[in-house]
Amino acid sequence: MSPRKSKRASTGDVSLVTIAREWTRLGCIGFGGPPTHIALLRKMCVEERHWLGAEEFEDGVAATNLLPGPASTQLAIFCAWRLRGAVGGILGGVCFIVPGLVLILALSVLFLAHHPDQWVLGLAAGAGAAVPAVALNAAWTLVPSSRARSGSESSAKARWFIYALFGATAAAVVGPYLVIVLAACGLVEIVVRQRGQLTSRESTKAIFPGVIAHVGAFGGIGALAWVALKVGALSYGGGFVIVPLMQHDAVSTYHWMSAAQFLNAVALGQITPGPVVQTVAVIGYAAAGLGGGLLAALIAFGPSFLFVLVGGSRFDKIRANVSMRSFLAGAGPSVIGAIAGSSIPLGLSFQYLWQVPILAGAALWLFVLRRGVVSGLILAGAVGLILSLTGVRV
Numbered sequence: 001m002s003p004r005k006s007k008r009a010s011t012g013d014v015s016l017v018t019i020a021r022e023w024t025r026l027g028c029i030g031f032g033g034p035p036t037h038i039a040l041l042r043k044m045c046v047e048e049r050h051w052l053g054a055e056e057f058e059d060g061v062a063a064t065n066l067l068p069g070p071a072s073t074q075l076a077i078f079c080a081w082r083l084r085g086a087v088g089g090i091l092g093g094v095c096f097i098v099p100g101l102v103l104i105l106a107l108s109v110l111f112l113a114h115h116p117d118q119w120v121l122g123l124a125a126g127a128g129a130a131v132p133a134v135a136l137n138a139a140w141t142l143v144p145s146s147r148a149r150s151g152s153e154s155s156a157k158a159r160w161f162i163y164a165l166f167g168a169t170a171a172a173v174v175g176p177y178l179v180i181v182l183a184a185c186g187l188v189e190i191v192v193r194q195r196g197q198l199t200s201r202e203s204t205k206a207i208f209p210g211v212i213a214h215v216g217a218f219g220g221i222g223a224l225a226w227v228a229l230k231v232g233a234l235s236y237g238g239g240f241v242i243v244p245l246m247q248h249d250a251v252s253t254y255h256w257m258s259a260a261q262f263l264n265a266v267a268l269g270q271i272t273p274g275p276v277v278q279t280v281a282v283i284g285y286a287a288a289g290l291g292g293g294l295l296a297a298l299i300a301f302g303p304s305f306l307f308v309l310v311g312g313s314r315f316d317k318i319r320a321n322v323s324m325r326s327f328l329a330g331a332g333p334s335v336i337g338a339i340a341g342s343s344i345p346l347g348l349s350f351q352y353l354w355q356v357p358i359l360a361g362a363a364l365w366l367f368v369l370r371r372g373v374v375s376g377l378i379l380a381g382a383v384g385l386i387l388s389l390t391g392v393r394v
Helices: 016-029 034-048 054-064 071-111 118-150 154-173 175-194 201-206 220-234 239-253 259-271 276-320 322-341 343-347 355-368 373-389
Strands: none
Touching: 016 034, 016 071, 034 054, 034 071, 054 071, 054 276, 071 118, 071 259, 071 276, 118 154, 118 239, 118 259, 118 322, 118 343, 118 355, 118 373, 154 175, 154 239, 154 322, 154 343, 175 239, 175 322, 220 239, 220 276, 239 259, 239 276, 239 322, 239 343, 259 276, 259 373, 322 343, 355 373
């Protein structure tokens, strides 16, 4: 992306040491998901340090939201790339990811122990009970911008609801093939908007999303690498959309963890700083220990670095591309539906009846009281902890 003409400080003198320090700091305090990450990056890069112009930063936000993968992580890589090129982008991205990754792997050792203490089980079951409500909340927050992108025409609004319904149904019923449904909705919208016109060669190049079939023949490290690659390359609209696929692979296909442990993994991805995509590190730990967790994270985040470092200079063209925007107008609502639909298999993973009222309380906390996700998960975990200490079965 070419620099915008705006009043900002020269970026040539921003040292790699400064990038390492500041992006590590953001990685340590980045609780609360993408909105928090974007706000922190904007405050630092635009408002305080004046490293980037406001328009340039907003263009980066818009472009990274067009790409698959964790958008806020890609934005962190993009901002560092704009300051010091490829080396800065790699360094900034790594420093942003590592703090949350270290914490989530440390918690994995505790929560996925072969014989965890009762209080650990209670804490995990309590936090896990709130996860379906968190998924619904994540979907709800994406609705306004997606509806605005779809247009004001009644036919466009109708298609939006249809795509969302297909996504929700796919997430609840056909987890491993969810990506096919998302891609199909996007392609249908391209056809509808272009009304049969042939897509130009340039537009075709800009359509990155493709359909990757589920490969069940892999085993061991090969299977883990495949799952992590799907997580990193296919998580349109945020990490939650890939939850049904991760659940099917980790629980049903490869049996790396139980359904209850997967709930814990998603909860850990929410209460630690960084993107929910880091949940894949918990899966990697369950499959192959600490080495597996590190490998899964490396593969899952790899596409984000590739997209920014290779395609950053073309972000303007990607944003302006008609086919890409049409694809997202169709895939976007199906992603939202899929995130909401993932709450069904997550809820079906409950092991105890007492988790149901905790779920209801989490929904009240998020939707009625409008409080934060992290605090809601911590409270839910605390309830589970207290119940376990009072002798309730966990």
